Amino acid sequence: MPISDAELFLLSAIELCAAVFRGPGAADWKALTDSGVPELLDRVQHFPGFPDGPLHGLEAGLAGCASDFGELETEYVRLFIAGPGGVPAPLYESCHAGGDPRTMGEPALAMRDRLAREGLAVNLDSNEPPDHLAIELEYLYHLLAQGWSGSDPAQARRGVLFAAEVMLPWVRRFRAALAGADPHPVFLAASDLALAILAAVPAA
Numbered sequence: 001m002p003i004s005d006a007e008l009f010l011l012s013a014i015e016l017c018a019a020v021f022r023g024p025g026a027a028d029w030k031a032l033t034d035s036g037v038p039e040l041l042d043r044v045q046h047f048p049g050f051p052d053g054p055l056h057g058l059e060a061g062l063a064g065c066a067s068d069f070g071e072l073e074t075e076y077v078r079l080f081i082a083g084p085g086g087v088p089a090p091l092y093e094s095c096h097a098g099g100d101p102r103t104m105g106e107p108a109l110a111m112r113d114r115l116a117r118e119g120l121a122v123n124l125d126s127n128e129p130p131d132h133l134a135i136e137l138e139y140l141y142h143l144l145a146q147g148w149s150g151s152d153p154a155q156a157r158r159g160v161l162f163a164a165e166v167m168l169p170w171v172r173r174f175r176a177a178l179a180g181a182d183p184h185p186v187f188l189a190a191s192d193l194a195l196a197i198l199a200a201v202p203a204a
Contacts, residue, residue, distance in 0.1 A: 005046035006204050007148045011141060013040055013197050018137040020190040021091055023076050029069040033062040049203070051196050057189030064185075075184040088181035089174060093131035093166075096173040107131045107170070114139060114162075133174070136167055137194070144201070163201040171195055 003011075016036050019028060037058050044052045065071050078084070080091050090096070094105030111130040115122070120142065122130055140159055147156020175191040 003148045004204070005043070006050075007144070009040070009043050009047050009050070010197060010200060010204050011145055011148075012043070013193060014137050014141045014144075016040060017190055017194045017197065018134045018141070020187070021080075021132075021137070021194075022134040023073075023080075025073070026069045029062070029072055030066075032058075033066055037062060047200065047204075050200055054189045054193035054196055057185060057192065061184065061186035061189055072184060072186060075187065079178065079181055079183055079187060083181075089178040089183070091133045091174075092129055093133075093136065093170045094129065096170040096177070104129050105131075107166075111136065111139070118142060133171070133194075140167065140201075144204075148204075160202050163198045168195070168198040171198060 016032065019032065019036070024032065037055060041052065041055050041059065044050055044055060079089050080087060090103070092103050093107040093111065094103055097105060097107050108129045108131040115130055115135075118139070120139065122128060122132075122135055128135065140162055143155045143159030143162060146152045147154065147159055171191070171194055175188075175195060178191050179188060
């Protein structure tokens with residue numbers, strides 16, 4: 001069964017979000033500015049009801065630093081790696097699971113097991129815990145692409161459950177933490193796009 005336009009749009013949007021939260025370099029930011037975001041804006045009409053506000057927010061935020069993406073790299077470090085008063089919005093599910101926030105908690109172990117069952121390996125440059133937002137988005141992409149292509153329909157059902165039951169609750173908490181840290185508009189818009197994607201997966 002061919003993948004629908006709505007499904008292709010969501011897969012592309014997942015890729016874009018994963019790229020933002022992976023921490024792009026200047027060349028990658030330029031590619032997102034010149035083609036990634038504009039292409040998604042051109043295709044959003046194929047998914048009636050999908051909010052285009054986050055994409056317009058990304059477009060505007062990226063346009064504001066098109067001459068120098070260094071500020072985005074600096075802001076990425078402040079928000080997600082090493083802020084002066086601590087990390088305001090860690091990119092790990094374990095840090096937003098309630099209780100004592102710490103890396104490599106139970107969500108990371110559960111994510112490690114999911115990846116192992118699929119035969120997938122973490123592909124970030126550094127030795128990141130497996131519950132990093134970009135990794136979870138890439139895992140979701142894998143499940144949905146396998147399921148929607150018809151090669152394994154059960155994978156799509158697993159993707160829907162993963163989006164709704166695992167990712168959506170903690171990404172909401174992540175977005176709230178991010179919003180409280182006076183973030184660059186690009187990162188807030190990307191978190192809004194992630195939430196829109198996760199909410200839309202069951203309807204695709």
